[in-house]
Amino acid sequence: MSNEIHVxxxxxxxxxxxxxxxSGNIFVQSGRIIDISFQESDLQRADYIFDLKGKYVTPGLWDVHTHIGKGIPDHEAKEEMLSQRTIRAGINCREALKLGITSLRVVGEKEFIDVAWRNFFNSGAILGPDLYTCGWFITTTAGHFLKSSCALEVDGVTEYRRVIREQMKHGVDFIKLNLTGGVMGPSWDKMPNTFPMDDEMKAAFDLCSQRGFKVVAHAGGKDGIIKAVNYGAHTLEHGYMLDDECVELLAASNTFFVPTLSLTHMNRGTTYADNDFEHKWTEANPIDEEYRLRAIDAAGGHAEGFRKAIEAGVKIACGSDLDLPFGALLEVAMMVKCGMTAHQAITAATLTSAEVCLVDDQYGTLEPGKYADIVVLNANPLEDVNNFRDLNMVFKKGHLVPLESQPVFF
Incomplete structure (x- = not known):
């Protein structure tokens, strides 16, 4: 990487x-922010200057609940070759980067496609977002997410231990455990129901603790939410049925909340879209009528629990659970619609999400020493978070991302 200084x-x-x-002049060298100064005379140090008069500069956005091969439900998943899904996953990641989404946490992907792309992007051979991986989505027989082809059905303490160790062996960063049903699934996949038995859950969490792996817990129903927090989950995903008891427990814990508001709200159909961008997204991502009705039924309680979590001071990160590449843009806007200020939503989509991935010392804010993952906008996102869609430039570790190009090798 060049030692030139860009400002x-x-x-x-x-x-x-x-x-x-x-205000401030952001100096970048070798992929990192080396200084933020306020003196015009300091510009003499720079080898290249980007004049951003009238622009707004933020850290790169994060989406910490993605499935990079596709989304939910994935009707084609069982009919395609693994190579097709693998290629599409990489393209999806690249397209997200072009929208200013510079880091992704992948919380369920088949055959360690996420690990492979993480390693390839990290090699420096091609420009891509940082990926934080979970490997397979671990559920029970008759569990959740089965249509995706990214779920492993396991039963009994011995199988849980073996499968979790397999994820570790293949180099994942986190372990994804399914505790309850969800919005989308067969009639027996009911949101309030908890799927693993207590001995299975205890064995899974104990093993992860013993080996130093943090748990990403899918929990929509109250019983599963309480068990996820009590067992020490690192993140609670969805939390569709958060009530006062759950919120109080969550606020007193070290567990982060990743609400995925867009999963319920954006899957209700075009009549619920608030703007042209949302309308076009819903038209391009049609959903089965049964799932659409379940999303409508869940959305109100989902938003209410989210508002209670904000008021209680729960640590909230940005994860969309939507198809790439647009998920984070929709989720950050949905967080504001459902009760956050614009600044709270920006914090959730940057610093708090970096904390979730245990890299807030390297990412999440614009400070000396951190990587130069930078988004330049034409309009102020504090006035309207939808201005994240009015993109001017994206930098990934100091590299200017070609927004209209094919994948760039360097």
Whole structure:
């Protein structure tokens, strides 16, 4: 990587550190921010200057609940070759990067496609987002997410231990455990129901703790939410049925909440879309009528629990559970619709999501020493978070991302 110093000047900096825009010259070298200065004379140090007058500069966005091969439900998953899904997953990641989504956590993908792409992007051979991986989605027989082809059905303590160790052996970063039903699935996949038995859950969490792996817990129903938090889940995914008891427990814990509001709200159909962008997305992503009705039924309680979590000070990160590449853009807007301020939503989609992935010392804010994952916008996202769609430039570890190009090798 070049040792040249690039500087981004005249832009207004917005990140989790300050609820108001601030001025500053951002100096970047070898992929990292090396300084933020306020003196025009400092610009003499730069080899190249990006004049961002009238622009707004934020950290790259995160989506910490994705399935990079496709989305939910994946009607084609059982009819395609593994190579097709693998190629599509990489393209999806690249397309997300072009929208300013510079980091993704993958919480269920078949045959360790996520691990393979993480390693390839990390090699530096091709420009892509950072990936944080879980491998397979671990559920029970007659569990959740079965249509995706990304779920492993396991039963009994011995099988849980073996399958979790297989994920570890293949190099995942986190372990994804399914505790309850969800919005989308067969009639027996009911959201309030908990699927693993207590001995299975205890064995799974104990093993992850012993080996130092944090658990990503899918839990929609109250019983599963309470068990996820009590067993020490690192993140609670969905939380569709959060009530006062759940929120109080969550606020007192070290568990992060990844609400995936878009999964319920964006799958209700075009009549619920609030703008042209949402309308086009829902038209392009039709859903089975049964699932659409289940999303409508769940959305109100989902939003209510989210608002209670905000008020209680729960740590909330940004994860969409929608098809790439647009998920994070929809989710950050949905967080504001459902009760967050714009600054809270930006914090959730940057710093808190970096904390979820255990890399907040390297990402999530615009500070010296951190990687230069930077988004440049034409309009102020604090005035309207939909301005994240009014993109000017994206930098990934200091590299300017070609927004209209095919994959770039360097």
């Amino acid at each position: 981004l000047t005249n832009g207004q900096i917005i990140d989790a550190l300050d609820p108001e825009p601030r």
